[in-house]
Each structure stands twice: as structure tokens, then as C-alpha cells.
Amino acid sequence: MSGTERKPMYVAIPGLDNGTTLKAIFTTRFGGVSKPPYDTLNLSLQRNDDRRNVIENYRLLSNETGIPTDNMVLTWQVHGDKISIVDKSHKGMGLVREHELGCTDGLITAEKNIALVTIHADCVPVYLYDPVKGVIALVHSGWRGTLLNIAAKSVNLMKDRYKCEARDIIAGIGPHIRKCCFAVQNDVYDLFLDKFREYSDLFETSGSSYRIDLGGVITRSLIAEGLEMRNIHDIERCTVCEKELFFSHRGSRGNTGAGAAVLMMAG
Numbered sequence: 001m002s003g004t005e006r007k008p009m010y011v012a013i014p015g016l017d018n019g020t021t022l023k024a025i026f027t028t029r030f031g032g033v034s035k036p037p038y039d040t041l042n043l044s045l046q047r048n049d050d051r052r053n054v055i056e057n058y059r060l061l062s063n064e065t066g067i068p069t070d071n072m073v074l075t076w077q078v079h080g081d082k083i084s085i086v087d088k089s090h091k092g093m094g095l096v097r098e099h100e101l102g103c104t105d106g107l108i109t110a111e112k113n114i115a116l117v118t119i120h121a122d123c124v125p126v127y128l129y130d131p132v133k134g135v136i137a138l139v140h141s142g143w144r145g146t147l148l149n150i151a152a153k154s155v156n157l158m159k160d161r162y163k164c165e166a167r168d169i170i171a172g173i174g175p176h177i178r179k180c181c182f183a184v185q186n187d188v189y190d191l192f193l194d195k196f197r198e199y200s201d202l203f204e205t206s207g208s209s210y211r212i213d214l215g216g217v218i219t220r221s222l223i224a225e226g227l228e229m230r231n232i233h234d235i236e237r238c239t240v241c242e243k244e245l246f247f248s249h250r251g252s253r254g255n256t257g258a259g260a261a262v263l264m265m266a267g
């Protein structure tokens with residue numbers, strides 16, 4: 001690789017991002033200013049990285065994407081299932097001004113030019129878009145959030161609040177720790193088996209541990225809500241397998257930064 005070749009700051013989510021009216025991206029480790037172990041494009045303000053570096057990373061991401069930091073709204077993630085509806089009054093929250101949403105792992109908006117932002121280092125980013133009603137949602141669904149069905153709950157909120165029809169909703173599943181790398185012990189496996197016994201084909205024994213297909217569980221939960229399989233797009237990239245490219249909690253033994261999922265209707 002030549003020294004001048006620049007590594008991408010983000011990847012686009014297939015099936016959603018069209019480069020113009022809908023931006024749906026997931027950031028990489030590249031192009032930021034944070035020092036190890038947060039090198040370099042750490043976008044989490046919930047870690048011990050220098051806050052000034054994280055803010056500079058957002059500015060650099062803004063330059064690259066054309067999305068002003070003032071238009072971003074961040075979650076404050078606790079692996080829960082609270083989803084917050086946001087509008088222009090929330091612009092910049094959690095980044096350029098105080099976070100007043102409380103703990104929230106999901107965001108929904110029906111307004112253009114509001115960039116929803118969730119933070120990830122293995123946990124699944126789920127992007128939802130209803131092009132008919134003009135509504136987007138973005139959730140952080142780690143194994144706890146997946147057990148709490150946060151993606152399906154977001155679809156429900158889109159239906160309740162905005163009269164979205166499930167058949168119109170397009171979903172994207174971004175890079176995350178996939179079945180190849182998500183080995184768990186009995187305790188977590190039992191929780192999944194209790195909650196999703198009908199999806200047990202997505203769980204697999206692997207020596208003394210078990211492997212769980214989080215993206216698969218989420219996909220099934222979206223189909224159960226009425227989404228059509230052809231409208232669910234999985235980028236099929238594993239953050240642990242590609243830990244040089246993406247931040248990975250497990251791939252870095254817990255000592256690292258985190259990337260961001262960003263979803264915005266532009267107009």
C-alpha cells in the first residue's frame with residue numbers, strides 16, 4: 001500500500017445510503033486524532049479518551065460527510081431499550097450542547113437534516129427508514145438490547161407515532177460482532193434460548209461455548225413485525241474479524257474506542 005493512500009473514514013450501508021437524500025454510514029478507525037488505544041477516530045464520549053480529541057474527530061467526520069456537528073443528535077447508551085423521538089429542538093444534543101434526553105439507546109425522527117448517531121464497538125447498529133412517511137430510526141442493539149428487542153420496539157414506535165407501514169420500512173444491519181466471533185457462555189446462551197426459542201437455529205454449540213447470530217435474531221424480529229426480507233440489508237461485515245478497520249471491544253480485549261453509526265435524511 002502506498003503511503004499516500006487514504007483509508008476510508010466510513011463505509012456506506014447498502015440498500016439505504018444513496019449519497020444524496022439518505023445518508024447511512026458506519027465509521028472506521030481511520031482519519032481521526034485520538035491516541036492508542038483509541039486510535040484514531042474514536043467517537044465515544046463515554047470512554048476515557050481526551051474529550052477534545054473526540055470533539056475534533058466529530059469535526060473531521062463532519063468535514064468528510066458534509067453533515068454539520070450542530071445537526072447531530074447522540075444517544076447516551078446503557079444497553080437498554082429506551083428510544084427517544086427527536087426533532088430540531090434536539091439538534092447538537094450530546095455533542096455541541098448538553099445531553100437532555102437521559103439514557104437512550106435508540107433515536108427516531110421525522111425531520112430532515114437531523115443526523116441520528118449511535119456508538120458501537122461490536123454491538124449491532126440497526127438502521128430503519130420509511131421512505132413513504134419520511135421517518136428514520138437508529139438503534140444500538142448489543143446482546144442486551146437484542147434480548148430487549150429494541151429494533152422491533154423502534155418499528156412499533158414508528159407505526160404508533162407516525163403510522164408507518166411495516167412493508168414500507170427498509171432496514172440496514174451494520175458491521176457488528178457476527179456469529180463467527182460472538183462466543184458466549186451458558187448464562188447468556190440460556191437468556192437467548194428462553195427469549196427466542198423459535199430462533200434456536202441461529203445459536204450453535206462451539207466446544208464449551210455457544211455462538212449467537214445477533215444479526216439473524218434482529219432480522220427475524222423485524223420480519224415478525226411485518227418487514228419484508230427483501231427490505232432488510234445486512235452489510236455482512238464482522239467488527240472482530242476486521243478489527244484493524246473497525247473498533248472492536250472483543251477484538252481489543254475491552255480496551256479501545258468506538259465508532260459511530262449515522263443516519264440522516266437530507267433535503
Ligand SMILES: [Zn+2]
Nearest residue numbers: 180181238241
Ligand atoms: Zn468474526
